[in-house]
Amino acid sequence: MIWKTLKVGFHRLGSPPSFYRFSTLVSPWLWAGFALCTAIGVYYALYVVPPDYQQSDSFRILYVHVPSAWQAMAGYVVMSILAAIALVWRIRMTEIMAMMCAPIGAAFTAICLATGSIWGRPMWGTWWEWDARLTSMLVLLFIYLGIMGLYAAFEDRRKGARVACILVLVGLVNIPIIHFSVEWWTTLHQGKTIRIFGESSMHYSMMPPLIWMTIAVKLMFGAALLDRSRNELLTQDRRKGWVQKKLIQEELK
Amino acid sequence: MTPTRKKRLAVVGLLVLGVSTATAIALVALNDNVRFSIGPSEIVAGDYPEGRQLRLGGLVAAGSVSRDPASLAVTFQVTDCIHEIPVTFNGILPDLFREGQGVIAHGSLAPDGVFHAHEVLARHDETYMPPEVERAMALAGSGLVCGEPLEDHLATVRGETR
Numbered sequence: 001m002i003w004k005t006l007k008v009g010f011h012r013l014g015s016p017p018s019f020y021r022f023s024t025l026v027s028p029w030l031w032a033g034f035a036l037c038t039a040i041g042v043y044y045a046l047y048v049v050p051p052d053y054q055q056s057d058s059f060r061i062l063y064v065h066v067p068s069a070w071q072a073m074a075g076y077v078v079m080s081i082l083a084a085i086a087l088v089w090r091i092r093m094t095e096i097m098a099m100m101c102a103p104i105g106a107a108f109t110a111i112c113l114a115t116g117s118i119w120g121r122p123m124w125g126t127w128w129e130w131d132a133r134l135t136s137m138l139v140l141l142f143i144y145l146g147i148m149g150l151y152a153a154f155e156d157r158r159k160g161a162r163v164a165c166i167l168v169l170v171g172l173v174n175i176p177i178i179h180f181s182v183e184w185w186t187t188l189h190q191g192k193t194i195r196i197f198g199e200s201s202m203h204y205s206m207m208p209p210l211i212w213m214t215i216a217v218k219l220m221f222g223a224a225l226l227d228r229s230r231n232e233l234l235t236q237d238r239r240k241g242w243v244q245k246k247l248i249q250e251e252l253k
Numbered sequence: 254m255t256p257t258r259k260k261r262l263a264v265v266g267l268l269v270l271g272v273s274t275a276t277a278i279a280l281v282a283l284n285d286n287v288r289f290s291i292g293p294s295e296i297v298a299g300d301y302p303e304g305r306q307l308r309l310g311g312l313v314a315a316g317s318v319s320r321d322p323a324s325l326a327v328t329f330q331v332t333d334c335i336h337e338i339p340v341t342f343n344g345i346l347p348d349l350f351r352e353g354q355g356v357i358a359h360g361s362l363a364p365d366g367v368f369h370a371h372e373v374l375a376r377h378d379e380t381y382m383p384p385e386v387e388r389a390m391a392l393a394g395s396g397l398v399c400g401e402p403l404e405d406h407l408a409t410v411r412g413e414t415r
Contacts, residue, residue: 052381054349055349084265088262185289186310188374190378192379202380202382
């Protein structure tokens with residue numbers, strides 16, 4: 001029963017007018033949740049959490065750096081799943097959504113690289129070093145940009161999306177490399193602090209803002225993905241009947 | 254699932270599998286070049302010739318840092334808890350540099366066995382805690398020592414403060 005409802009819901013979402021309605025309805029709530037979680041997270045990060053014993057206040061940048069890094073990678077996994085569905089089932093909505101993941105993921109990767117660099121200068125003593133973690137993260141940024149470029153290079157959007165989806169799946173191999181780089185090789189970047197299984201090497205009093213910011217960033221990814229996909233859909237279908245009807249309806253309101 | 258989709262799914266699966274295998278093989282082959290630094294024991298073992306540029310990684314040995322009061326020159330020992338290598342450096346050290354801290358010195362080995370660094374980077378040890386916890390830890394004499402697994406150390410830290 002539940003399975004059937006889910007299946008019907010998924011099929012409905014595949015139809016452009018339903019997606020348009022769904023995303024217009026859901027994305028404001030995601031944006032609101034993002035604003036709320038960010039406000040709580042920033043308050044905790046800047047006022048509540050104690051300074052670190054070694055780095056004093058400089059460590060607070062991790063509350064932006066770490067959630068962005070996680071989202072840059074999680075976003076890529078989401079994009080790969082959408083790309084695989086798009087390649088096998090040729091559902092147009094998943095093609096569009098997979099392609100719209102790329103600029104958001106690229107932005108998070110850039111934030112991660114920039115905040116890491118700003119932190120690295122005083123702490124490590126360098127803006128940039130070619131260690132395995134930093135390099136693989138930079139490669140992720142280039143893969144994201146490559147996907148965006150490839151998609152934009154085709155006159156036919158659907159063809160562009162299908163070709164770029166293959167690149168998405170090729171680039172997927174970089175995600176485990178980023179994750180395990182600090183374990184497989186000696187790197188300048190520290191090993192992982194937060195563990196899902198087992199105890200983290202971060203004092204529990206410093207955890208709350210990290211959790212709030214992680215949720216905030218996830219909500220923002222969802223909201224931006226829905227908005228971007230809706231806009232792309234409207235642009236692609238601007239000459240189609242359902243869009244014209246929608247726009248006239250909104251004009252009359 | 255229709256046969257066409259089954260075929261496409263197989264192609265997608267093969268694509269991911271093929272790329273992963275090729276990358277894994279390449280990375281295993283490149284293993285030694287991907288590592289960022291080498292340890293004191295490998296230098297003592299004579300794996301690396303004198304004068305070659307390399308990155309030496311390890312902990313700053315406790316009580317080994319001596320600074321020249323008239324200049325920025327500093328000498329210290331880098332240890333992996335088995336062997337120690339003396340390092341000289343003339344420049345500004347990063348904020349995280351201290352005794353017991355992980356560092357990476359970029360430079361070359363002189364014939365007298367001293368490592369001349371032109372750049373010293375500090376490693377962060379992935380541990381985050383408030384200063385009170387660190388003070389409590391120091392009082393209890395439970396600072397991280399050579400040979401102690403990090404997990405045990407952290408358990409001690411948590412036990413002190415909860």
